[in-house]
Amino acid sequence: xxxxxxxxxxxxxxxxxxxLALAQIAIENGIKxxxxxxLSIECTPGPQGELIDEDAExxxxxxxxxxxxxxxxxxxxxxxxxxGSKTIEKxxxxxxxxxxxxxxxxxxxxxxxxTGSLWGCQVPQLASMLNAELFLVLKYDDDSVIDQVLQAxxxxxxxxxxxxxxVLNRVAEDKLRRTREVVKPLLEKEGLKVLxxxxxxxxxxxxxxxxxxxxxxxxxxxxxxxxxNLVETFLIGAMTPESAVKYF
Numbered sequence: 001x002x003x004x005x006x007x008x009x010x011x012x013x014x015x016x017x018x019x020l021a022l023a024q025i026a027i028e029n030g031i032k033x034x035x036x037x038x039l040s041i042e043c044t045p046g047p048q049g050e051l052i053d054e055d056a057e058x059x060x061x062x063x064x065x066x067x068x069x070x071x072x073x074x075x076x077x078x079x080x081x082x083x084g085s086k087t088i089e090k091x092x093x094x095x096x097x098x099x100x101x102x103x104x105x106x107x108x109x110x111x112x113x114x115t116g117s118l119w120g121c122q123v124p125q126l127a128s129m130l131n132a133e134l135f136l137v138l139k140y141d142d143d144s145v146i147d148q149v150l151q152a153x154x155x156x157x158x159x160x161x162x163x164x165x166x167v168l169n170r171v172a173e174d175k176l177r178r179t180r181e182v183v184k185p186l187l188e189k190e191g192l193k194v195l196x197x198x199x200x201x202x203x204x205x206x207x208x209x210x211x212x213x214x215x216x217x218x219x220x221x222x223x224x225x226x227x228x229n230l231v232e233t234f235l236i237g238a239m240t241p242e243s244a245v246k247y248f
Contacts, residue, residue, distance in 0.1 A: 001102055003132035004164075007109035007123045009148050013139040014169040014198070016055045019108045023063055026104050034102040035059045037070040037109075038091045038126055039116050041078050051075060055108070067097050078118075087119040088129070095130055107132055113155055124159035133164040135195070140171045140179055146186060153192065165195040172200050207231050 006022070008015045019035070026033040037059075043051035056070035071094035072087055099105045107130065110116065113123040127134040136152060138145055145168065153163050166187065171179050176199060184194045210227040212234075213220060220227075237244055 001099055001105065003099070003105045003107060003130055005107040005109060005123070005127040005130070005132040005134045006137060007113060007127075007134060008111060008137050008139075009113060009152050010139070011111035013111075013137050015108065015111075015137045016059075018137050018167065018169065018198075019106055020059060020062065023059070023106050026106075027063070032101065032103040033063065034067075034098045034105040035063055035065060035069050036095055036098045036105055036107045038095070038107065038130075039072040039074075039087075039110055039121060040070050041074045041076060041110065041115060043073045043075055059108075065098075068094050069098060072121075085119075087116070087121055091121060091126070092129070105132075113152055122159070124156040124161035127156075128159055128161050134161055135165045135167065136163055137167045137169050140168045140175065140183070140197075142175075143183065146183065149187060149192060150190065153190075163192060165193040167196045167198060168194065169198045170200040171197055202230075202232050 004022075006015055006019045023033050023035060035056075037053060037056045040053040040056065043053050046052040051073040053070045053073055059065070060069050071090045095105075107127075109123045109126075116122050116126070124134065126132075134156060136149065138148060149163075149166060156163055168179055168183065176197065179197050184197065187194050207230070208227065209223075209229050209231060212218075212231060213227065235247060237247065
C-alpha cells in the first residue's frame with residue numbers, strides 16, 4: 001500500500017481540490033483509493049453541535065467512504081481539547097481502518113506544517129509515522145515561494161522527512177513563463193522536484209450569487225435568473241447609499 005501526504009505552508013493553496021482530483025484519477029485507473037485527514041483545526045459546528053470538517057466530509061461523500069476520515073476535529077480554540085495525550089493513538093487507529101484493503105491512501109494536511117506540534121503530530125512527523133511520501137502544494141504569488149519551499153524542506157528534514165515533490169498551484173497567467181523559466185530551475189537546483197505548474201482557474205475560486213445569498217441569509221429582491229452567475233470579486237462597504245454610488 002502506498003501513502004501520499006499532500007501538505008502546504010498556508011491556507012487556500014488549492015490543496016483540497018488537488019487532493020480530490022488526484023483521488024478521482026486514481027479511482028478511474030482502477031486503484032483502490034482511500035482518503036485521510038488526521039487533524040483539522042478549521043471545523044465548524046454541525047446541526048447537533050458536533051464539529052465538522054467540510055473538506056473531509058465532501059471527500060467522504062464523493063469517494064463513497066464509510067470510515068471516519070478525520071479523527072481529530074477541532075476549532076481554532078484547540079487548546080480546550082481535553083484528549084491531547086490520545087491524539088496520536090486516535091490518528092493511528094483511524095488510519096489503520098481507513099487504509100485497510102487499499103492500494104493508495106491520500107492524506108491531506110493542515111494549512112501549516114507545524115499544526116499539531118502541541119501533541120507531537122505536526123505534518124512531517126505524521127508523514128514519518130504513517131510511512132507516507134510528502135508532497136507540497138503551494139500557491140504561487142511571487143518569488144517568495146522559493147523561501148517558503150526551502151524553509152519547509154528544512155523543517156521537514158528536522159523530522160527526518162524528505163519532500164518528495166512540489167506543485168506550484170494557482171499561477172497567474174502573466175507569471176507562468178517566469179515560473180517555468182526562473183522559479184522551477186532554481187528549485188530543481190536545490191534538489192527539489194517540481195512535479196507540476198498549475199495555472200490559476202478563476203472559476204474554481206469563485207462563488208455563485210446563490211452561494212453568497214444563502215450564506216448571508218439575504219433577501220432576494222430581483223434577478224432570480226442570475227443566481228447561478230459567478231462572482232469573482234466583491235466589495236464589503238460600511239457606508240451611506242450616497243457614498244456607495246461611486247462604486248457602481
